[in-house]
Every structure is written in structure tokens, then in C-alpha cells.
Amino acid sequence: MDYKNILEKLPYSSPFLFVDELLKVNEKSAEGIYNFPVDSFFYKGHFKNNPVTPGVILTECMAQIGVVCLGIFLLQNEKNDLNDIKLALSSSEVEFYLPVYPGETVKVISEKLFYRFNKLKCEVRMYDKEEKLICRGKIAGMIKNESE
């Protein structure tokens, strides 16, 4: 499977792309990594003189790897031509356990709960280098290929 193909379809760019590499994507799950660069824009203000990755950014990273990349894979599976992917986050319920500091690399693992009528809902977890749980939760989004 060519994961580059999925990464190229991601509708994000710097400074709001939070996927470096996909390790595994299949019908049921996705796995990927991201390194938070020390000079990321949010560290300047979160917090003052004490840079920590904001929870919303961790959630975004989990959504991009766990829901959007998996969603693109599933769309590709049912239709080969993806011209114009439309996305919307519909819900997130995330609990946080450990902080992520500038320069850290995280791994996101996502398992599909369901994918019906353009809605993809996943159970997503994020781990640090020592495989310790950073955060986990359920994230859902609507995803479709507009040319349909």
C-alpha cells in the first residue's frame, strides 16, 4: 500500500499539518507519527515562558492521523478518484494523561468504531517514545469526496 498517496491527499499544510509519517493503514485502523518542532507557532503563547503542546493541537494531531488519514484510505477503497475531499470534525471527547513538550515525537493509533453514511468515528490513542499513554478518546468526523 502506498501511504504517500494518502499523505498527498491531506488538505492541510504548515503550520497546521500534524502528520509526518503513516506506519500502517487498513480497513480497521491507522497508525502514524508526528514530531512537534520546537519552533511550532503555538509554543510562543502556550504557555508564557513555559512551552507545552496545547490539548487542542494533540486532539488535532489525533484527528488528522486517526480519522482523516483512515477516512481517505476508506474513501479510496470505495472510489478510486479523489478530487475534492470535504471534511468536518463532528465530535471529540478526549482525556489527557501526560504533557507533550517541544521536540517530542508522538505515535497515534486509531481504531475504527464505525464508518457509515460518510461519518467515521474512531477510538484514538496517542503514545510517547516510551509507549506511555499521552491521551485517548473518541473522535468523529464527516468525510466525503465532493465529486460523488
Add this chain to the structure above:
Amino acid sequence: MKEKDILDAIKKIVTPYTQRKEGLENFSKETDFIKDLEVNSANLVDVILDVEDKFDIEIDNDSMEGMLTVGDAKNIIERKLASA
């Protein structure tokens, strides 16, 4: 299953996803999920999945697209139950 029972079940299912609670007061077959209850499209999927579980039926894409009102949902449920 009686029509009233089906409508009551739909009402119970849709209640937690309803933004406009006044819409529940005169809940009827004409009630529109999106216009009257302000259910968003993502939660409409949840409503359908809950309907599938409750009635032990499977709703396909075509049926889903025709499910605008409570009456539409009731008709689809009745049709699926009859063919089960």
C-alpha cells in the same frame, strides 16, 4: 408494531441529539429532523444507527437520503420490519 410505538421510539432516540427542544413538544410525522429539531448531519447518522439497533434492521444509503422527517423514518422502519 403499532405506529404510536414506532413514533415514541424515534422520539426517544432523537431526543439527546435535538438542539431545538421546542421541536419535541409537537412531535409528529411531519417533524423534520434538521429544520424542526436542528439535528446536525453527523448526529443524524447516530440517529439512524440507533434506529438500526433498536429495531434490528439495516438502513441503506438510499433510504437514509430519503429520511428527512419522522414520518419518512417511520415508513422506512415499517417497510424493513415487514420484509424482515
